Amino acid sequence: xxxxxxxxxxxxxxxxxxxxxxxxxxxxxxxxxxxxxxxxxxxxxxxxxxxxxxxxxxxxxxxxxxxxxxxxxxxxxxxxxxxxxxxxxxxxxxxxxxxxxxxxxxxxxxxxxxxxxxxxxxxxxxxxxxxxxxxxxxxxxxxxxxxxxxx
Amino acid sequence: xxxxxxxxxxxxxxxxxxxxxxxxxxxxxxxxxxxxxxxxxxxxxxxxxxxxxxxxxxxxxxxxxxxxxxxxxxxxxxxxxxxxxxxxxxxxxxxxxxxxxxxxxxxxxxxxxxxxxxxxxxxxxxxxxxxxxxxxxxx
Numbered sequence: 001x002x003x004x005x006x007x008x009x010x011x012x013x014x015x016x017x018x019x020x021x022x023x024x025x026x027x028x029x030x031x032x033x034x035x036x037x038x039x040x041x042x043x044x045x046x047x048x049x050x051x052x053x054x055x056x057x058x059x060x061x062x063x064x065x066x067x068x069x070x071x072x073x074x075x076x077x078x079x080x081x082x083x084x085x086x087x088x089x090x091x092x093x094x095x096x097x098x099x100x101x102x103x104x105x106x107x108x109x110x111x112x113x114x115x116x117x118x119x120x121x122x123x124x125x126x127x128x129x130x131x132x133x134x135x136x137x138x139x140x141x142x143x144x145x146x147x148x149x150x151x
Numbered sequence: 152x153x154x155x156x157x158x159x160x161x162x163x164x165x166x167x168x169x170x171x172x173x174x175x176x177x178x179x180x181x182x183x184x185x186x187x188x189x190x191x192x193x194x195x196x197x198x199x200x201x202x203x204x205x206x207x208x209x210x211x212x213x214x215x216x217x218x219x220x221x222x223x224x225x226x227x228x229x230x231x232x233x234x235x236x237x238x239x240x241x242x243x244x245x246x247x248x249x250x251x252x253x254x255x256x257x258x259x260x261x262x263x264x265x266x267x268x269x270x271x272x273x274x275x276x277x278x279x280x281x282x283x284x285x286x287x288x289x290x
Contacts, residue, residue, distance in 0.1 A: 058192075119276075
C-alpha cells in the first residue's frame, strides 16, 4: 500500500481523503510511424525513371533491382528515424536525402549492387564514403542520419 | 549574348546559370535546389550558361530551347557565382555552342574537374548547391 500526503487528483478530479484506488501500470506503447509516404515516393520515382533517357539527356534507367534494394533499406530503417526524400540520378542510382538546411543534409545514392555512396554537409564537416547494404542499414549511415536530424 | 568571335575566360565574379528541367532537382517546400542539379554525368563535367553580356530574356530563351530539345518542362534556373564553384579541383571553361550545334549559346561553359569517385562528386555537388540561389521560376 502507498499512502499519499496532501490532495490527490486523478485526471484532475480530487479524491476524498481515505479513498482507495486500484492502480495498474502498463508498459508505454511505442508509437507507430508509417513509412508509406517514402514507399509511395519511391514507386513514383521508379515509374518516372525506369526507361532509359528519362532525363532526355542519356540517363540510365533505374532498374528493378535498385528499387528492391532501396525498398528493403527503407524497411530496415529503425523506428524513430526520419524518412528521406527520394530521387534518381542520371547514372540510374536512387538517391535518398535527409535535409534540414542547405548546409545540413545527408545524401545517400544506392546502386543496383547494394552499394551506398554517402555524402553530407554539417556546417564545416563534409563526410563522405561508401558502404554496403546487406539487410540492415549500416551504422555509419544511421549515425549521419542522427547527426543531420538532431536539433 | 557574347560575341562568338571574342569569348573571354570566365572571371571569378561572373554569374552562371543551371537550368532546372527535373522536378526532383529542387525542394518545393523552400525552393532550394538539390545537389542533384550539380551532379555531373559521364563526362565529369557540368553545363552552365554565363550571364555575361546576356539579358534576362536571352537567358530564359536558352532555357526554353534546352527544355524544348529535351521535351521537358523548364522549372526555372539557379544562379551561382563562378568563384563558388571554381574551387579546387573544379574550374570553369568557356564552351560556346555554335551552329550547326544547338541550341545556339555562345555563353555556354563547362564546370570541369569533377572527381570520378561518387562520394566526392556528391560532396562537391552539396557544397555548390549550398552556394547556389533558390529556384528562380520562369517568367
